[in-house]
Amino acid sequence: MMTRPVHTLPKAHLHLHFTGSMRLPTLVDMAASHGxxxxxxxxxxxxxxLTEADTRGWFRFQRLYDAARACVRGExxxxxxxAExxxxxxxxxxxxxxxxxxxxxxxxxxxxxTPALEIVLDEARAAADRHDIGVGIVVAASRTRHPLDARTLARLAAQHAGEGSGQVVGFGLSNDERRGDTTEFAPAFRIAANAGLAAVPHGGELLGADAVAETLEWLHPQRIGHGVRSVEDRDVLARVVDAGVTLEVCPGSNVALGVFAEPADVPLRRLIDAGAQVALGADDPLLFGSRLADQYESARTVHGFDDADLAHLARSSILGSRAPEHVKDDLLGGVDRWLAAPAPAPAPA
Incomplete structure (x- = not known):
C-alpha cells in the first residue's frame, strides 16, 4: 500500500511536557555538567x-522524571x-x-x-521564529501540591495570556490522577478561564471514566490530557463528544505505563468512531521513547489507519489547538495538500 510520510503531514502537538520533551543526550550532558x-x-x-499502571509503576515513572527534572539548574x-x-x-x-x-x-x-515562566516564553518566541512553527505555552499545576498553589499559577498564567507564539494559551493540571481532589482545583481553573485561557487538565488515564466525568463537571475543559478511558462508560464518552472536548491521546504513554497491555489495545478507533475529537500526543518522549510522528505511525501500522484517517487526526489536533485562526487555516490547508498529493510508489521488493 502506498502511504505518505507522516513527518510531512502538518499537525499540532498539544500534549508535551517540558522536562519530558528532553533528548536523552541533553539530559546526560546536563547531569554531567552539574555533577x-x-x-x-x-x-x-x-x-x-515502566510497565505496570499501579502505584509501583507510577512510582518508577515519577522517580525517573524527578531525576531528570533535578538536572535542570538554570536559564x-x-x-x-x-529550543530542542x-x-x-x-x-x-x-x-x-x-x-x-x-x-x-x-x-x-x-x-x-515569574522569571521561570518568562524564560520559557522568551525562548518559545525565539525558537518559533527560527523554525517557522507556532509555540504556545500551557502552565500546569500539580495535583500533588495544595490547590492554593494552583491558584497562584493560574494568576501568573493569566498575566501572560495571549495569542500566538511565546504566550500562555492554556492552564493544565498534571501528575498522579489519584492524588488530590479535582473539585478543589476548580477555583484555579475559573481564574484561568476568566483570562481566556483554555482549560486542559489531565484525566482518564490512570483512573477510569468517573475521573473524566468529574473533570468535565468541575473543570469545564476544552481538552482533556489523555481521557482515553472515557470509553469505559458510554454515557461519559457521549458527554465528551457532545461537549466538543478534544482528547489528547498518547498511545506510547498508555502502553509504557501499562494502562493498556499492547499498542493494539489502545482504543483509538473506538474513540473516533464514537465521534470524539482526538489529538495524538507524545507526552514524555524522554521516558516513553517515542515522539509525535511515532504516534501517527502506530495509528497506521497498529490500528490500520489509512492516510485519510491520519489526515483526520491531524485536522482534529489543529482544530483543538489554541493556535491563532490564520495559523489553523494555513495548517488545515496543508493537510488537504498532503492528502491530495500523489502517494509515493512502494519500494521495490
Missing amino acids: LRLPRALTQSWPPD ADMRRIV AVADDAAEGSGWLELQVDPTSYAPFVGGI
Missing part, C-alpha cells in the same frame, strides 16, 4: 521499563530544552506546539516562578 548521577534505568537501558538549561523541543517538533511536521510547564520546579534556580 549529578542519573538512575541506571535512564543511562543503561533506554527507554526505561541556559531551560532555554536549551525549549521546538526543533524536534518542527522536524516532524508540527506547525503548532503547546509545551506544558510547571514553573514551580525551576523557580529556585532563576529567582522565582
Whole structure:
C-alpha cells in the first residue's frame, strides 16, 4: 500500500511536557555538567521499563522524571530544552506546539516562578521564529501540591495570556490522577478561564471514566490530557463528544505505563468512531521513547489507519489547538495538500 510520510503531514502537538520533551543526550550532558548521577534505568537501558499502571509503576515513572527534572539548574538549561523541543517538533511536521510547564520546579534556580515562566516564553518566541512553527505555552499545576498553589499559577498564567507564539494559551493540571481532589482545583481553573485561557487538565488515564466525568463537571475543559478511558462508560464518552472536548491521546504513554497491555489495545478507533475529537500526543518522549510522528505511525501500522484517517487526526489536533485562526487555516490547508498529493510508489521488493 502506498502511504505518505507522516513527518510531512502538518499537525499540532498539544500534549508535551517540558522536562519530558528532553533528548536523552541533553539530559546526560546536563547531569554531567552539574555533577549529578542519573538512575541506571535512564543511562543503561533506554527507554526505561515502566510497565505496570499501579502505584509501583507510577512510582518508577515519577522517580525517573524527578531525576531528570533535578538536572535542570538554570536559564541556559531551560532555554536549551525549549529550543530542542521546538526543533524536534518542527522536524516532524508540527506547525503548532503547546509545551506544558510547571514553573514551580525551576523557580529556585532563576529567582522565582515569574522569571521561570518568562524564560520559557522568551525562548518559545525565539525558537518559533527560527523554525517557522507556532509555540504556545500551557502552565500546569500539580495535583500533588495544595490547590492554593494552583491558584497562584493560574494568576501568573493569566498575566501572560495571549495569542500566538511565546504566550500562555492554556492552564493544565498534571501528575498522579489519584492524588488530590479535582473539585478543589476548580477555583484555579475559573481564574484561568476568566483570562481566556483554555482549560486542559489531565484525566482518564490512570483512573477510569468517573475521573473524566468529574473533570468535565468541575473543570469545564476544552481538552482533556489523555481521557482515553472515557470509553469505559458510554454515557461519559457521549458527554465528551457532545461537549466538543478534544482528547489528547498518547498511545506510547498508555502502553509504557501499562494502562493498556499492547499498542493494539489502545482504543483509538473506538474513540473516533464514537465521534470524539482526538489529538495524538507524545507526552514524555524522554521516558516513553517515542515522539509525535511515532504516534501517527502506530495509528497506521497498529490500528490500520489509512492516510485519510491520519489526515483526520491531524485536522482534529489543529482544530483543538489554541493556535491563532490564520495559523489553523494555513495548517488545515496543508493537510488537504498532503492528502491530495500523489502517494509515493512502494519500494521495490
